[in-house]
Amino acid sequence: MFQTLTDKLTQAFGIFRNKGKLSEADVKAGMREIKLAMLEADVNFKVVKEFINRVxxxxxxxxxxxxxxxxxxxxxxxxxxxxxxxxxKNEKL
Incomplete structure (x- = not known):
């Protein structure tokens, strides 16, 4: 699961490479890919939505x-x- 998420996040970050300056459209396209990667990794929708909004x-x-x-x-x-x-923080299990 984590390897798949890592691979998809790496792909999403590829959208931002070779850009001298980021436009709002570039950010939206990248955030869409990150959102899909997180949802495919079974991250809660509300958590993903809040995360994407903050980023x-x-x-x-x-x-x-x-x-x-x-x-x-x-x-x-x-x-x-x-x-x-x-x-x-590190929490004990």
Whole structure:
């Protein structure tokens, strides 16, 4: 399951490669692919919807760091939001 999700997320990030600047349409196309990947991995629809909204808001409305390419910026945002959804602390089982 995780390998499939990883592969699909990697494909989705490919949309952002070779872009000098990201347009809102680019972000929407990439978020659609990420949404489909997460839903295919059986992530709850409400969680996916909230996650996609937060990532889109940060990617479209946020500042792009000069040191990062647009694709790297998207990966950074997605990583931070995935960590927030899954929890930042180690919890005992």
């Amino acid at each position: 889109t808001e940060r990617a479209v409305g946020g500042e792009v760091l000069e040191s990062l390419l647009p694709a790297q910026q998207i990966v950074k945002i997605v990583n931070e939001e995935l960590c927030a959804v899954m929890g930042n």
